[in-house]
Amino acid sequence: MIKISIRRTYRFQEIVNAFLKNGFSHVLFRLGITERRAAATMKSEPMDTNLQHIGQKLNRTLQELGPTFIKLGQIASTRRDLVPPEIIRELEKLQDHAEPFPFDDVQEIIERELGKPLNELFESFNDKPLATASIGQVHAAFLHSGEKVAVKVQRPDIRQTVGTDLSILKEIASIIENNTEWGKLYGVRAIINEFADSLLSELDYENEGRNAERIARQVKKDPSVYIPEIYWELTSKKVLTMEMIEGIKSNDIDLLDKNGYDRKLIARRLVHSMFSQVLNHGFFHGDPHPGNIYIMPGNVISFIDFGMIGVMDDDLKLQFAKLIMELERGSTKGIIKVMDSMGILQDETDIKSLQKDLGMLKTKYYDVPLQNMSLGDIFMDLFGVAYRHQVKIPSEITVLGKTILTLEGLVSKLDPDMSIMDGVEPFGKKLIKEYYSPSSLLRTAWENFSENAEILANIPRDFKDISTAAKKGKLKLDINLRQTSFILRRMDIISNRLAFSVILLAFSILMTGLIIGSAIAGENNMLLNLPVIEIGAIIAILMFIFLLFSIFKSGRM
Structure with missing residues (x-):
């Protein structure tokens, strides 16, 4: 536990120093991450307001900090709704390249993960990687059955490095959200949590294999698209073996x-x-x-x-x-x-x-x-x-x-x-x-009717609970005016659903009453030589369709 704390503290300081060195002392101070005297101990440039320059310095900083921050920058480059375009252009230049790690490590990881010596798993294995990245590298190999495969092997200790970085990023996100309006508005903690989930998923090679097989099932009937086969007996969370694509x-x-x-x-x-x-x-x-x-x-x-x-x-x-x-x-x-x-x-x-x-x-x-x-x-x-x-x-x-x-x-x-x-x-x-097809609309209508029927059935019990809470003085009313539009939208949805349910119920009662009445009387219901049941049914159906169309068109269903 102490080692983890020491490593985390050291890494946090390393991250802060990298940002200070590249001219972000003012930013760190305003975000509440550093104190003014801490920022003053570093020789930093005057505050830069040129977004392109900021993007270049940010690119350089993230590159220095390694895989977690490179991935963060790459994901940030997709968020044009959050990041200025000048910075986006610089983040798009981030390159996920790294020096290859030794073949001895590759062999040790494969044998530990798959439980057998390398020569029993593969007929031959090229010790020179085909490609390298910050998370892992790919090697060509041949199986004993003769198939050529690509073997992706994860870097040693990358999970530990990424885990430490993610815990620090979550802490920084909390500081930003607590100290800035921007952080509160965009929910920086939720964004970092989403990023963490995405990166941890990418570190799980079994998950990548499942993704490949899911897309393979999607294109199964399309002969113009081919997804390489995954060899599950030679795959684990840190090793992925798939068919080599020759193209x-x-x-x-x-x-x-x-x-x-x-x-x-x-x-x-x-x-x-x-x-x-x-x-x-x-x-x-x-x-x-x-x-x-x-x-x-x-x-x-x-x-x-x-x-x-x-x-x-x-x-x-x-x-x-x-x-x-x-x-x-x-x-x-x-x-x-x-x-x-x-x-x-x-x-x-x-x-x-x-x-x-x-x-x-x-x-x-x-x-x-x-x-x-x-x-x-x-x-x-x-x-x-x-x-x-x-x-x-x-x-x-x-x-x-x-x-x-x-x-x-x-x-x-x-x-x-x-x-x-x-x-x-x-x-x-x-x-x-x-x-908007009839079958889809009817299916959605039935689902909503079933849901609303359950809500209506629970209304007496809910009113009883509210009344009991009020008598005991435990009823609280919390209104947040900042959420007025959200509340109004929800009320709009509820009112439309209730209207839909009431009209549907009324339509059922009306038609049932007319049909039963006609059957009891043993004669046709005619008014001015016009068939009342038929006309009433047509009018009710038209009103029902109009209401249904209006609600669906409003997008408040």
Whole structure:
């Protein structure tokens, strides 16, 4: 315990010194991380207000501090809603390269993890790594059965290093959130916790293997996409053995042309595969840079390295599809409505000012043909607007935005005439059509009715509990005026659901009464020679459909 404390204290001081050395003494003091006299002991530059210079110094600092901070910088470079664009550009230059670690360590880790000598596990094993990074390195090997494989081995003690860094980062996040309005507004602790979960997941090679197999199942019926096989008997949390992909790197245009590959077809297949992952399955490769995509014979696309994955639930997929449609239409009100549906507009958000900035974005892309639009650029502009108005975009959307930007850069090299807007539009329209299909609406309506029926059944008991608490003087009412809009939105949802339930109940009672009455009387109900039951049923059904449509259209269901 003492060793851990000493190591943590030493590492904390090392982190602080790195930031002080690179000119961040004023920042550390204002955040409450250092005292003024501590900052004064370091020779620091005057406070720099040039964001590009700050980005360059931040890049240098994170690079010095190693893998945890390099990963943090890379993830921060996707958060254009939180970080100024000048700093983003510098963070994007962070390189996750490291010196290879000795083969003796590689062998020791493999044998300890897999429980057998190296020569029993593999027919042959290349001691020179194919690639190195801050977390691990990859070696080529052959199995006794003859298959060529790629073996990823984790660096010694990397988990201990990352664990110490993450605990320090969480402490720093708490200081920032407690001492700054910015930290409170964006929930810095939650952001760091999310980052920690992502990085720890990336350190688990078994999890990476499961990610690969999940995407393999998604593309099982698509012969144009290939996912390498995972050899589970040679895989652990620190060792990953997968099929070696023999292909051409996707950005090696000259080699692709030399070997007669169809680059236009490859580009179409790549876009289709990525948006199928995103909008059909909600589980997608989160880092599709050229080094992670190889082209195999027959213009088949192969993805590798599944450490970074994006996840989108059904609601977020729908909101993303709506956002694409509103961007295409150039509807600023529609974009704001989608943002509101995501729950990302703060009480302090100036809607009129936000609408004005989105209007300027609309003007920028006005009359630009769909095939000439850059979806990546549109998203970066949108994230820039979000940054200026302190609108926090869901991290899943920012990961997707970064993925789209990376994908678009690769596609433009493969086929300069292709726009990925052409590829995403059909998926978006299909998703919205499915959501608003009669079967989907009825299923959602039934789920909501069942939920509300349970709520209504519990109302007497809830009132009794409230009354009992009031009599005992234990009833507390806590109203936070800063959350007024949230409360009103929730009340809107509740009122719509109650209205839906009451109308549905009334409709059932009305129709039941008319049918029973008609049956008892033994005659048709006619009024002025008009069939009352039939007309009443039609009117009630039309009212029911109108109400249902209004509630779903409002997005408050």
